Amino acid sequence: MYHGPCKINELGHLEIGGCDAVELAKEFGTPLYVMDEECIRENCRLYKENLNSLYKNSDVIYAGKAFLTVEMCKLIEEEGLSLDVVSGGELYMALQADFPAKRIYFHGNNKSYDELEMAVRHGVGHIIVDNFYELELLRDITSKLSGRKVKILLRLTPGIEAHTHDYIKTGQIDSKFGFGLENGHAFMAIENALSIKNVKLMGFHCHIGSQIFEKEPFREAADIMVHFAKMVEEKYGFKTQEIDFGGGFGVRYTEEDKPLEVRDYLETLVESVIESCEKYNLSAPKILIEPGRAIVGEAGVTLYTIGAIKNIPGIRKYVSVDGGMSDNIRPALYNAKYSAAIANKAKWPAEETVSIAGKCCESGDMLIWDIDLPKIAPGDILAVFTTGAYHYSMASNYNMLPRPAVIFVRNKTARLVVRRQTYEDLLSYDISLPSAAKAFSASV
Ligand SMILES: Cc1ncc(COP(=O)(O)O)c(C=O)c1O
């Protein structure tokens, strides 16, 4: 059974970052997002060192949408990666964490005037422009904030169908993201961008999808992007300095998942860029990549406490946990599959097939269907693996459930990086009842 970054200690408990998972649940409560800091740092180095050794003129940009907290911004800074943010909120967090603005890449398919102005004012390194509307906003903002220059990449849809869930495909023509290559929009965007005085077009971006297990889509993307850059050079004399290939590198959720080695993904991409540059006679551009899931996905484990158990003989045993779709929307949204274990019975043999239910009032709030586990009882601690990416960042307060705390573990030490929400937090935005919120929190 796949156990993510966990080991089993002498008590027969799961251990993560040298900390006993059962003790973590006691100390910090459940549900709890546990992030193995060493694992995140190793992944950062794996991507950075591999890409750098294959191709000097390159950079790894961590996609913050996967998991972002102030501590995470600091970690990314320390590891020397750049940072992709996708909203004013993520940008604000990065700036508050003192992340160097020059190393920030600002994404999004509908950035507002205020968000773009904030980015330009703070000297964000690159803006990845997604549409014509945004170019007009930038024309206006840069002329108002005269003297402020901004580097941009244009996001393109290269027309590639990656074999992944429909909701996480992004490279195909029929997509809300980016400028189409085949319909001439990309050329129109270039002409537009080159006409804006304080905007410096650096190159192009694509992101073909997420949780990809094959090399071929990356090879294809590289060829299409380099070929496009050559056409642009011939048509406008414009020299592409940078091509950003986005993220999408797959990770393991269950034993059926077979992600490639990091080196394999990167070799394919780099070799293909080099070959295509030779084929089309183009000067080699800087290569950028934006892994998100691959940096944090497998580093995360969510701990839950088992509560109600409903057995329907001959049909199914529903085992409910104290969280659910509010802290992990992925099974409901993508039919995502997970591995799990009972942290306090990690050495016990599997004895029954159960289904893990969340506590939200939705029949679809099922975290795992049909998983073999040891005999389970209320109070047991369930650990769900590979919950580091798109879990905390996609959490909600559905059913007014407070969001779980986030802890980092490393070298047998756990530290709280985001505290658990309280009931008072939940009411703190409801301006009709400020005094009721205070009174209520005092009574719980
Ligand atoms: C533009 C862009 N870059 C990077 C990523 C990160 O993708 P992943 O987490 O699959 O590496 C995403 C999300 O899919 C994205 O939309």
Ligand SMILES: N[C@@H](CCCC[NH3+])C(=O)O
């Ligand atoms: N949120 C998605 C992937 C989309 C990433 C952002 N473009 C997931 O959990 O798998």
